[in-house]
Amino acid sequence: MSANLTQTVIAMDLVPFRFGPGATADVTVELERLGARRVLLVTDRHLRQHGLVEPVEAAILRAGAEVVVFDQVHIEPTDRSLRDAIAFAQRVQPDAYVSLGGGSTIDTAKAMNLFTSYPADLFDYINKPVGRGNPVPGPLKPHLALPTTAGTGSETTAVIALELTDRRLKTGISHRFIRPTMAIVDPLNTVTCPPMVTAFAGLDVLCHAIESYTAKPYHVRPRPDSPTERPAYIGSNPVADLWSAQAIRWGARYLRRAVYNPLDLEARTFMALASLTAGIGFGNAGVHIPHAMSYPIAGLVRDFFPPNYEVDEPLIPHGLAVVVGAPAGLRFTAPAWPERHAEVAEMLGIDTRGLPVRAAAEAVADALIQLMRDLGLPSGLAELGFTESDIPALVEGTLAQQRILVNSPRPVDERALRAIYREAMRYW
Known part of the structure; x- marks a missing residue:
């Protein structure tokens, strides 16, 4: 840090967003604009029974892209659950991600994107003093985030929250490149939230x-x-x-x-x-x-x-x-x-x-x-x-x-x- 100097610059990286009832349909045009051909849809297995997954799958297919679904998101991400999710993404090698769910789902998709784009040990990117706090080397692949809860704001943030299971400690990874490419916020996706x-x-x-x-x-x-x-x-x-x-x-x-x-x-x-x-x-x-x-x-x-x-x-x-x-x-x-x-x-x-x-x-x-x-x-x-x-x-x-x-x-x-x-x- 520069001695005796304080910050004078406000730096804001704002995630583009689409907001309003029915905004889910915008997934199609945004994936077309991005040229996505192989999309990994990250979601919660419980959302399918509420009828929320199928419209998003259909929107991806209308964009002419193949869709692969990962629905084993842990309700609060852990080091173990993220490693399993990352391994899945590394096998699939998508060129874009769509996340549908609460903050846990969106954060899991962020981690899958980060560690597939720049493979590393989990602790390399975890914030200090718990991890090494290494900076993310560069931009990630496109990620459209569709929240189904009104809470975490993960669709706009540069943070991944996770629990270290053996240490029973929650921590995080933060870097501006982690932010989703776009937030698509459809209030209709929150109506089934208990x-x-x-x-x-x-x-x-x-x-x-x-x-x-x-x-x-x-x-x-x-x-x-x-x-x-x-x-x-x-x-x-x-x-x-x-x-x-x-x-x-x-x-x-x-x-x-x-x-x-x-x-x-x-x-x-x-x-x-x-x-x-x-x-x-x-x-x-x-x-x-x-x-x-x-x-x-x-x-x-x-x-x-x-x-x-x-x-x-x-x-x-x-x-x-x-x-x-x-x-x-x-x-x-x-x-x-x-x-x-x-x-x-x-x-x-x-x-x-x-x-x-x-x-x-x-x-x-x-x-x-x-x-x-x-x-x-x-x-x-x-x-x-x-x-x-x-x-x-x-x-x-x-x-x-x-x-x-x-x-x-x-x-x-x-x-x-x-x-x-x-x-x-x-x-x-």
Whole structure:
């Protein structure tokens, strides 16, 4: 890093997108434009029974391309599941990818594309300090991403999230070349999403947007020696703020409706928009403490089985793992940038008139707790099976996420994380 120099450049790589009911049909023309002839369709085996896979297969065939289907995506990608998926892709050698599913599916397709284009050991690209953090050598093959949940924003981001099974630790791979070539967001593909899947995904949207809006600003971060060394997450900035702020407003307004009335197409549409815009915002600015906490929370699960998920092993879905730490994490960061947190409170619909700025800032945590209660979520980490004795392991796993923690507007260390985790054990 350049000594005593801070960043002055806002760098935004924006994924082109097609949005709206019926957008799935655009797969055909986009594959024709790309000249694709052998397409690997990455999807979730459960989506076929909901009638979502066949229209995409048909759209690929109309483009004159051969379609090969991989439908063995793990519900939360692991090093083992990704190695199996990568081996499949290396046998197929497609010239384009289409992913249809939630964030796990889209991230799996990203990994298949990366390691087929530039074969390497998995740890070569995993972020430091867990992996070697090598840069991606060059552009990948075309990838059209079609989300079926309104949550992860993976269709717009430069990140692959995965769990290291033996270490019970979640980590990631990030580089701007990993972003899909295009996002095709059709709200109709989310209508069959069950209520709690909708809730957890939507809460991930809100946390993405809130964390990116409150992230340490780009202009106080060290300037890299070369533009090529600029991280995918550069910190909050005026451009990303536009996307993040609107995502917060839409999420606050429409998430409850989408959960309690799954056929509310207006709510589904605006939650899909919120997911897309939050993905653009945080994919540039980055997230911080709640997402750093989510990795060990998900990785250290013991016996929690989420409702509405077809799983045969314990699982803490990503959105739940994020939001369960968010109130405590954001209460910790509020004093560092109270004005920005107070703005978030207003976006969440809180009447902050007459409140001191510090009180308005801390109201963000209270609003998230109320939203968790309204949606019927667990009351904290204790209800997910954690105890005070787990805090050291949770803290250790969080401290390993330095690429995310560097975005926190307030420096966080082991002592601070211990206090945050104690608060997150039970909110009500």
